[in-house]
Amino acid sequence: MFKRQRQWASLALFLAALGCSRGSGVDVSVSVSSNSNTTTAPAHGGGEVSKKQQGIIGFSALTLTNPFFKIIAENMAEEAAKHGYEVIVDDANRDVKTQSEQIDTYITRGAAAIVINPCDRLSIGPAIKKANEAGIPVFTSDLQCVAEGAKITGHVGTDNFGGGKLAGEAMIEVLGEAGGKVLVLHFEQAQSCVLRVDGFREVIDAYNKDRESGKIEIVAQLDGGGLRDEGFKATSAAIQSDPDITGIFAINDPSALGAYAALEQAGKVSQVKIVAFDGQLDGKQAIKEGKIYADPIQFPDRMGQITVQNIVKYLNGEDFEQVTLIPTELYRKSDADKDPELK
Amino acid sequence: MQKFVSQYGVVFVLVLLCAYYSFATLNPQQPSDAATGRNLAEFISKQHPTASVLIVVRDSDDDRAYAASIQQTLEAANIKPLDVVAGEPRDIVGELRRLGTAGTKLDIIATQHASAQWAVLGETKLKELAAEFPSLSNVQVLKPSSYTWPTFLTRGNLLSIGNQVAVTAIIAIAMTMVIITAGIDLSVGSLMALSGVLAAWTIHRMAGDGDPGMMTLAFACSAAVLLSALIGLLTGVMVTAFDIPAFIVTLAVMRIARGMAYKVADGPSPIGIESEAFHSLSAGTMFGIPNPVILMVVLYVFSYILMSHTALGRYIYAVGGNPEAARLSGVPVKRVLLFVYAICGALAGLGGVMEASLFSVGNPNSGVGYELQIIAAVVVGGTSLMGGKGKVLGTLIGALILAVISNGMYLTKVDSYTQMIVFGTLILIAVLLDQLKSKRWKF
Structure with missing residues (x-):
């Protein structure tokens, strides 16, 4: 019975949320003015500005069972946190279909940018095109994508x-x-x-x-x-x-x-x-x-960091190297x- | 209680899951459709009737439509926007610098949430520009307010679940039939790869590098599906004529088909298919619903009628329930088995063609491990691996449950290792429910 009650409770909450949700207002996201220092003033309703959380970056890794890609992911997350972004890491398990689904979810969640280690150079094309159509920049890391018509905003890999x-x-x-x-x-x-x-x-x-x-x-x-x-x-x-x-x-x-x-x-x-x-x-x-x-x-740590730095530069409207190849060193x-x- | 669980158990679980994920993904949604564009423009024309406005959106069709609706509404209110920028952050910086250099006064940047998130439209950058260019010293960034709605229940997300489930669910129809006859088919994943590669290879052979015509596409696809059906039929022959367990036969066919896929593709690299028409088979929509989902629904309606309203359907159940009794009461047991394995091959082939179409390549590596996902969907849907019991609609619900959980876990940021544990546990629970149904629980 308890289960049932919880279910009804959540349903009620959900409906309540629906009832009060759909507004049609306008928010002032940023306001810069010469004669005052106030920077944000919501026009009505709740203000939307959050300085801490800039957005999310979706990262679909080739496989997280290989430490190399885990290191990329960890360094991306660390670097992104410095700039106020959150990285969502998913394991594509070397499967193009899984990776495509993950890209779909990033689009649904309105990611600021998407990073992938393409599971296949060609077949990942349509999924990237979807992100292109949604206006979300796609960056590749380590592995490149050569699918026709898929727009890659930046790549960081090894030389x-x-x-x-x-x-x-x-x-x-x-x-x-x-x-x-x-x-x-x-x-x-x-x-x-x-x-x-x-x-x-x-x-x-x-x-x-x-x-x-x-x-x-x-x-x-x-x-x-x-x-x-x-x-x-x-x-x-x-x-x-x-x-x-x-x-x-x-x-x-x-x-x-x-x-x-x-x-x-x-x-x-x-x-x-x-x-x-x-x-x-x-x-x-x-x-x-x-x-x-x-x-x-190779330097997967640098790979992750540079990828995020490029994303931040892109979102700032600044120039960045579209293809960065990090040299290896003999060990x-x-x-x-x-x-x-x-x- | 037991009757209730067996009849409505899986549907109940699906509804519960959807409710849970709707609740768990209640998030601010950021509208940017034509209607909200008009709203934003009306707000500007009322509050700032003399403002000079710049419209900034991303370079996408939806955003352009949004920008156009703002522009039209503003123009109707006699406000001429300075410009519409549909592009990347750097395009916006370029435009702002251009306006600043020209000394054009800018009051309002009208945009949507995604672009407002860009650092170029953030406080720091805009202050920097304001300090540099006096005409940019009083700028407001306006965007539509957000509203709260489950991300899970957005149109885009539901369609994406539908797309994800379609291929699995279609092959699972035939897998349900096979499992009801107390068999199993492990070869479906490899057959998918073989069929996809074959279709791609045939298209390449017939059309070269040119654009293949409709006839070529139809021929290539049906040839691939038919060949898969033939391989399924051969599997059936091995199972019936020589009485080899289906597990062993299909395990062998799984290796053979995978090897053939690599042979046809001449290695592990996929064969590309440059054809918009072929791509639109899977990527296209009808009445706003993706083609694979429509095909899935049609096939489920057919199979439902077949299983519950025809003699063949009853035969399939009879063969799985007790083959000896079925044979004695005049059921053509062998022909029924041949039929289900051939259908399984055909639907796996169809799934392969659909995948090839979705990704525009025939990939010999595709479908690895799919057989297990498909069997999982069938089992979660309440079909007994012992044979004789099960429903195709249950399988559809089972496939949806797996897809909803997978989607929901992505949306709620569950990490991939936990996802594996959850899926494994789910399959165990499904089998336990199956035991409960048949009252085989003994302590």
Whole structure:
């Protein structure tokens, strides 16, 4: 019975709210005048000005099970709070449909801006167009959207091509004069990874150009899915077909750690050096333990902060870089030894 | 009591949920339609008949209509607005600077809530401009008052729930039939992907990069749906002719169809479809209602009639209740099973085409995990996994319950990890209710 009473009570409250709601007044949102300092004066009804709460920013993250995107979200929230905005974070779980639904809710809730890590470069287009039609600016972070007709107001990501070049340099550094055979663990689905491998190959090709001996030869490029178990499977197969590989470039930390497990199982840990990408906590830890030689590390914290700063600039009508690519930095064991984050 | 729960339980839960979320999302709503535009303009013409007015809105169709209604009403009252700016914050700053530089006096900026939220129309920025340009030293920003109304019950939100539920609910019709026959179909998610990719591939093959004609679209869509139906039929054959459990057969078909989708798409990247006509299948509306919702309602009416007013419907229940008894009383058990699996394939194919149309791509990665969402909708809707019992309309309510909870949790800012826990718990509760109905509760 209690349940029922509560239900009636809420219904009554709801109807009461309906009854007194729909006004047709006008509010003075801001009033600037030269001869007085009063800034807000509601014309009638309640005033609407709240200085604290400027609005909400909706952030649909690719997946919150990957710490990288969690860091972006946390830093966005922190930065936004400084400017008086609130960030709503949702997990799109790598599903375009879920992400589209989340964008719909941000539109319904009248967000000041929407930020996404697109789950798919193309299929997210229609959802972005809806936000465009509602006049809400859409910003992408880390991953880009290339759908035709979808208007992206700003993008902040990693300079993946430059990062790939750094990875190539690290590979040259670790293999030394001897050179050797290299396996690439790819994840072709992600444009960011395509750029990483392109950068990597460019540096390796340039290195090989005037060289008779000690060349670095990329013998295989397999799909490691960007995941530990896929990286493990691909590497296990590769060391069967190319038992004498000496280097592996993995496009992220999880697949690199999968590769390491495979090397361990095959007893080839000392023969094969791994260069990875990302600089997530377990990746950094692996570098400290010598499992991975080096990572070009990304800065998801800066990514989140700059995204919010761009949104604030946009809403202020100021100029901002429409595409910001944050350079990566090479992180080796010497850096890991000094890193207070690691044990 | 038990009869009440079994008859009206799910509807009651849905109503309760809607009431709860309406209550929980009671928020100030910010109107910006033509009528409020007229109101705002009338207010200006009464209170400030000699003011010079600048109209500022966002660059969207709705906002432009709002701005136009302000402009017309003001002009009717002999106030000529300085200008209408429909654009981004920077456009407004540009316009204000232009007015300031020209020394044009500005008294009122008429706008709506969203633009008033922009920092350019905030106190700090406007004071800055006032200090720089004397003609901007007395500016008021006016916007319509807000009113309180549940965000959950706004037109935009309800339509978005309808859109979200349509594909799941349509496939759930066939899943209900399959589950009533005591079977299961795990392949629907993969079939969706395959059908979407196939439609996209066929359109590409037939139209190249040009705009596909209506015939091409109709052919591609029906071919995709028919092929999915055929795969469903084959599933049915394996289940009936060789007596393999449906769980195993459809688990295998799930992998096969997913693999075929990747093959057709030649990898994990989606095939784009550049066709407005194809996109409007799912994105278009009729009488203001989205096409998928209309299709969903039509299919539910059909399936309701099929299940409760035809011999075939009674056969489906009979097969699930007791196949041996059904066979002995002359029910064509095998043909009934073939029918439900073929329909399941066809509706999964239809769902795939609808998704492809909505996103304008055939995506081999789409529909992952949908089978579980769909089965959840069927179970929450009160259909027994033991077979023989269930109602398609219950399934519709079940799908709506899941969609309303998902939507409501987004609106009330419940984080995604909690959402998973809630959905899991909900499914457990639904199964418990099912047990209660069949009086299998023993302590």
